[in-house]
Amino acid sequence: MVERNRLLDVLTWVVLAAGILVIAFPVYVTFVASTLTPQEVLQSPMPLVPGPHLVGNYRQALLHGAGETSVPVARMLFNSLVMALGVAGGKILVSILSAFAIVYFRFPFRKAAFWMIFVTLMLPVEVRIMPTYKVVSDLRLINTHAGMILPIIASATATFLFRQFFLTVPEELAEASRVDGASPMQFFRHTLLPLSATTIAALFVIQFIYGWNQYLWPLLVTTDRAMAPIVVGVTQMISRSGDAATSWNLVMATVMLAMIPPALIVVVMQRWFVKGLIETEK
Amino acid sequence: MEKRVVFRERWLPALLLLPQISITIVFFFYPAGEALYQALYRQDAFGLSVVYVGLDNFRDLFGDPAYLASFRTTALFSAGVTALGLSSALVLAWFADRVLRGATLVKTLIVWPYAIAPAIAGVLWMFLFNPSLGLVAHWLRALGLKWDYLLNGAQALALVMVIAAWKQVSYNFLFFLAGLQSIPKSLLEAAAIDGAGPWKRFRTIVFPLLTPTTFFLLVVNLIYAFFDTFAIVDAVTQGGPSKSTEILVYKVFRDGFKGLDLGGSAAQSVILMAVVVLLTVVQFRHVERRVSY
Numbered sequence: 001m002v003e004r005n006r007l008l009d010v011l012t013w014v015v016l017a018a019g020i021l022v023i024a025f026p027v028y029v030t031f032v033a034s035t036l037t038p039q040e041v042l043q044s045p046m047p048l049v050p051g052p053h054l055v056g057n058y059r060q061a062l063l064h065g066a067g068e069t070s071v072p073v074a075r076m077l078f079n080s081l082v083m084a085l086g087v088a089g090g091k092i093l094v095s096i097l098s099a100f101a102i103v104y105f106r107f108p109f110r111k112a113a114f115w116m117i118f119v120t121l122m123l124p125v126e127v128r129i130m131p132t133y134k135v136v137s138d139l140r141l142i143n144t145h146a147g148m149i150l151p152i153i154a155s156a157t158a159t160f161l162f163r164q165f166f167l168t169v170p171e172e173l174a175e176a177s178r179v180d181g182a183s184p185m186q187f188f189r190h191t192l193l194p195l196s197a198t199t200i201a202a203l204f205v206i207q208f209i210y211g212w213n214q215y216l217w218p219l220l221v222t223t224d225r226a227m228a229p230i231v232v233g234v235t236q237m238i239s240r241s242g243d244a245a246t247s248w249n250l251v252m253a254t255v256m257l258a259m260i261p262p263a264l265i266v267v268v269m270q271r272w273f274v275k276g277l278i279e280t281e282k
Numbered sequence: 283m284e285k286r287v288v289f290r291e292r293w294l295p296a297l298l299l300l301p302q303i304s305i306t307i308v309f310f311f312y313p314a315g316e317a318l319y320q321a322l323y324r325q326d327a328f329g330l331s332v333v334y335v336g337l338d339n340f341r342d343l344f345g346d347p348a349y350l351a352s353f354r355t356t357a358l359f360s361a362g363v364t365a366l367g368l369s370s371a372l373v374l375a376w377f378a379d380r381v382l383r384g385a386t387l388v389k390t391l392i393v394w395p396y397a398i399a400p401a402i403a404g405v406l407w408m409f410l411f412n413p414s415l416g417l418v419a420h421w422l423r424a425l426g427l428k429w430d431y432l433l434n435g436a437q438a439l440a441l442v443m444v445i446a447a448w449k450q451v452s453y454n455f456l457f458f459l460a461g462l463q464s465i466p467k468s469l470l471e472a473a474a475i476d477g478a479g480p481w482k483r484f485r486t487i488v489f490p491l492l493t494p495t496t497f498f499l500l501v502v503n504l505i506y507a508f509f510d511t512f513a514i515v516d517a518v519t520q521g522g523p524s525k526s527t528e529i530l531v532y533k534v535f536r537d538g539f540k541g542l543d544l545g546g547s548a549a550q551s552v553i554l555m556a557v558v559v560l561l562t563v564v565q566f567r568h569v570e571r572r573v574s575y
Contacts, residue, residue: 008480012377019374020391023451026406029417033409045420094301101298106288113299120310124558126509126531130538130547131313131320139308151309159302171285184289213399215513216535231399235517238405248415255405262397267390274393277453278460 027259033252034058041248057253066237066250071225073233073254079145080212080229080258086149087211088204091158096196099162100188104174120156125217133220143224152210152217158203165199166192202276205269209262230258314555320548339549348525349533349550356529359443360507366447367503368496371454376484378455379462389459396452400510403449404442404517411441431519435526438519442527445518446511454499461495462488501565508557530554 029048033041036051060066061073101107102114125132132151141147169192177187215231222228225236234254238246266273324335343349378388398406410418413430422429431438465488473483512531515521521528521536528536534554538547 005480008380012380015373015377016381016388016392019370020388022448023392023395026410029410030406042415044415046415046417048417094305097298098302101295103285104289105291105295105298107292107295110295113303116306116311117302120306124509126512126534126554128310128313128317128551128555129535130544130551131316132309134316135308135313150305154305154309167285174285174289178289184291184294187289209397213397213401215399215401215516219516220539231401231513234405235401248409251405252409255402258402259398262399263394266394266397270390270393273396274456274460277396277456 030252030255033248034256036249038247038249041252053249057249058257061250061253061257065233066247066254071228071233073230073257075226076228076230076233076254077257077261079148079227079233080231080261082145083148083214083218083229084208084211084262086145087152087214088207090149090153091155091207092200092203094153095156095158096162096193096200099159099166100192102159103163103166104184104187117156117159120154125151129216129220136221142221143227144221145227147221148214148218148227148229149211152214158207161199161203162196165196169195198272198275201269201272205265205273206276208265212262230254234258317548317551317555320544321552322545324545335545339545340553343546343549343553351525352528352530352533355439355525355527356508359439359446359511359527359529360504362440362443363446363450363507363511364500364503366443367450367454368499370447371451371499372458372492372496374451375455375458375462376488378459392455393452395449396456398449399513400446400449401513401517403445404514407441407445407448408518431523433523435523438523438527442511442514442518445514446507449514450503450506454503457495457499458492461492465491498565501561505558505561508554508561 029046032048032050033046034057035054036047037053040047040051062077063072063074065071065073065076098113098117102110102117136142136147136151139147141150173191174187177191182190212229213231214229218229219232222232225233228236234251237251237254321339322334322336323332324339325332374392378385378392381388395403408416410416411429411431413419413432419429428434429437431441469487470483473487478486508529509531511529512535515527515529515532519527521532530550531554534547534550537543537550541547
């Protein structure tokens with residue numbers, strides 16, 4: 001702070017409190033709704049104090065689900081976990097290997113391979129959904145976890161990040177490994193991989209959240225509702241036919257369950273998360 | 283930048299690249315090529331014959347009032363989301379930067395919504411603003427406002443805009459805060475000694491020095507508003523009422539999967555690709571040489 005200014009100090013807390021309120025209010029109301037009976041939620045206005053049905057509602061949602069299809073939310077959480085881990089793990093594995101190849105080797109078509117990977121930075125799945133869907137259905141991957149994960153892995157952000165990082169690794173390390181007679185893969189395993197630990201952690205946080213929060217793609221590939229991740233499943237619990245037909249208390253419990261895992265990761269791994277965001281610059 | 287010391291193996295790099303290259307070809311190049319190809323053909327209603335039509339699909343699109351309307355909606359929507367998301371994040375970041383005690387807590391409280399999926403954000407807000415059971419909708423009516431976003435297109439568009447901006451504030455906040463913290467304190471202190479108040483310092487020092495961050499965020503937010511907001515629209519309005527929130531990504535999806543107009547949907551995909559490529563090129567040029575004073 002540059003100077004003392006009482007008015008500005010007061011204003012600071014007012015603005016920040018207002019901002020945090022706007023951010024937190026929808027989540028608070030959702031939490032309250034998840035602890036009420038369906039009738040209480042449908043009252044206008046809805047109560048703003050949590051009710052006594054927290055455990056009952058969450059157990060009902062987790063074990064039995066809600067709505068027309070009634071897929072247990074535990075099943076949806078499992079699908080989300082598989083998808084998030086698959087996207088995060090898959091991206092990291094695939095891209096650390098290709099970045100290693102591009103930075104540490106000279107081979108024909110190296111430039112071409114580089115560009116082939118980096119154009120994919122440009123096009124999100126959203127713009128090529130129809131043809132990608134056709135590919136996935138031709139490969140018989142509809143309603144499989146692989147079909148949900150693989151097309152999302154085809155992106156260059158992680159490769160780019162690893163490449164940038166490898167370029168900052170001192171040349172002497174590779175030189176020393178070579179003099180000691182280590183093979184490239186030994187150098188990769190014993191030198192490069194340990195050095196990349198922070199980059200991997202940062203990427204993991206970002207990509208886990210990215211995978212967990214996917215919507216359009218899993219919506220298309222999962223016609224079987226038991227395969228849908230929670231983010232897709234929860235919107236399908238909401239009845240389009242009328243508000244009274246929806247068990248809002250269970251929907252809201254599911255919304256809370258969908259938010260908690262990625263939110264925990266952001267809060268617990270905040271340091272890696274901020275690093276990952278600022279460095280990938282998207 | 284290139285490495286001097288390199289390994290000489292011939293086949294190993296090919297093997298290392300194989301997973302990424304094959305995924306990229308199967309799920310990226312092939313589908314993108316297919317979209318380009320389909321955009322030039324037209325299928326009859328029964329899917330029996332396919333005719334080459336050249337650029338007719340594109341001509342039809344730009345002659346179609348519904349498509350032009352969707353373009354206008356998208357432009358309005360993206361501009362609104364970007365302006366709202368950037369300005370509120372900048373205000374929060376500027377004030378958060380002043381906080382000495384509890385700074386980490388404040389930061390955590392503002393940053394964590396990054397973890398919320400767009401679809402979930404849509405459900406949260408829809409629940410508050412739902413005309414029949416929403417709490418905020420109830421308050422708005424108590425204030426005498428006729429709130430019903432299921433019937434009123436302008437209200438629906440405003441609602442999805444606010445949700446999309448709300449979801450993006452935490453991301454923008456992080457970058458603005460990092461930008462603010464990298465401004466040398468000595469500059470601000472010197473200006474304060476010369477008698478410049480907080481507002482004047484913001485206008486003449488802070489904001490100009492934030493230009494690179496702002497520009498970067500501008501592009502990222504535009505891309506976000508164009509593509510990542512599909513889930514919000516789908517969860518809250520499904521493009522309605524009467525297409526007033528039908529943004530371009532939503533229309534591609536609707537025409538392709540619901541309307542089964544392959545050629546038209548592919549042509550729309552191609553146009554969207556052009557938009558992203560354009561935005562990305564702008565962004566890359568900016569990464570190369572930062573906008574600065």
